[in-house]
Amino acid sequence: MTSSYGLRGRAALVTGGTRGIGWAVARALRDAGARVCVSARDPDEVRRAGAELGGVGLAGSVADPGHPEALTDLCLRSFGRLDVLVNNAATNQPYGPLMDADPDVWREAFAVNVEAPLRLVQCAWHGWMREHGGAVVTVCTEGAGHVGPGVGAYGTSKAALLHLTQQLAGELGPGVRVNSVSPGLVRTEMARFVWEPGERDIARELPLERIGEPQDVARAVLWLCSDEARWITGADLLVDGGTRVRAARAARPEPGAGPG
Numbered sequence: 001m002t003s004s005y006g007l008r009g010r011a012a013l014v015t016g017g018t019r020g021i022g023w024a025v026a027r028a029l030r031d032a033g034a035r036v037c038v039s040a041r042d043p044d045e046v047r048r049a050g051a052e053l054g055g056v057g058l059a060g061s062v063a064d065p066g067h068p069e070a071l072t073d074l075c076l077r078s079f080g081r082l083d084v085l086v087n088n089a090a091t092n093q094p095y096g097p098l099m100d101a102d103p104d105v106w107r108e109a110f111a112v113n114v115e116a117p118l119r120l121v122q123c124a125w126h127g128w129m130r131e132h133g134g135a136v137v138t139v140c141t142e143g144a145g146h147v148g149p150g151v152g153a154y155g156t157s158k159a160a161l162l163h164l165t166q167q168l169a170g171e172l173g174p175g176v177r178v179n180s181v182s183p184g185l186v187r188t189e190m191a192r193f194v195w196e197p198g199e200r201d202i203a204r205e206l207p208l209e210r211i212g213e214p215q216d217v218a219r220a221v222l223w224l225c226s227d228e229a230r231w232i233t234g235a236d237l238l239v240d241g242g243t244r245v246r247a248a249r250a251a252r253p254e255p256g257a258g259p260g
């Protein structure tokens with residue numbers, strides 16, 4: 001990715017920026033010339049990511065009460081500004097039927113997936129964006145649009161996050177744009193339990209015939225953060241290889257299968 005997209009010299013904060021989609025987003029923003037601050041729970045990984053990005057990082061859970069403010073303060077102290085916020089960190093727990101969901105783990109899912117993104121936007125707004133403007137992107141999921149086995153807590157919290165994103169977009173214009181991306185299945189640790197056993201079959205059903213890579217999502221996030229998207233707010237950009245439209249795909253023969 002070589003285009004700066006108007007991001008050169010700006011400051012960006014990416015939660016969950018040490019691996020997977022967040023790491024790809026952090027690198028894309030750095031490559032576009034932004035100064036980047038990341039957070040995640042594992043302190044060694046935060047140190048490594050911050051150093052590789054030539055930026056800064058803070059270890060901790062986004063759900064911890066003091067973390068959003070400490071993180072935005074670090075960004076403002078280090079870079080003197082905070083133009084871009086990418087709310088990417090999430091949990092897919094509690095996994096399983098909702099009748100078995102532990103209420104404390106359910107609450108934690110909402111603290112990480114919904115409350116923390118709001119608190120981070122509040123901190124970014126009060127600390128910088130209200131006066132100077134900015135762009136926020138939340139990472140939702142293609143799955144927020146429908147139900148599925150085992151993912152009741154995750155899907156419900158991501159549906160809430162999507163609604164939150166659109167509500168914030170309406171409230172924070174014209175200075176601050178707020179959008180989301182909704183990825184389909186992407187090759188990361190969080191989704192390994194899905195793609196590792198089933199990748200070939202899943203890819204064969206998709207119009208674009210492969211699962212996603214973190215960079216596929218990062219390109220979309222980068223564009224939404226950039227001035228190229230200056231008249232876009234409240235949008236949800238599906239980045240799913242055609243997952244939503246796969247029902248229209250004609251059945252494909254097994255690779256190697258020939259006539260009769």
Ligand SMILES: NC(=O)c1ccc[n+]([C@@H]2O[C@H](COP(=O)([O-])OP(=O)(O)OC[C@H]3O[C@@H](n4cnc5c(N)ncnc54)[C@H](OP(=O)(O)O)[C@@H]3O)[C@@H](O)[C@H]2O)c1
Pocket residue numbers: 015016017018019020021022039040041042045060061062063087088089090091112139140141142182183184185186187188189190191
């Ligand atoms: N992969 C997919 O197929 C897929 C599909 C749709 C949507 N998404 C969404 O994409 C986003 C990124 O997921 P991913 O697949 O890239 O996951 P991942 O590879 O597991 O990476 C998650 C990142 O978030 C950090 N993190 C997790 N919990 C955190 C917490 N409480 N506080 C701070 N950081 C935390 C992790 O580091 P630590 O463990 O060190 O905290 C890591 O840096 C999530 O919002 C997810 O819901 C993923």
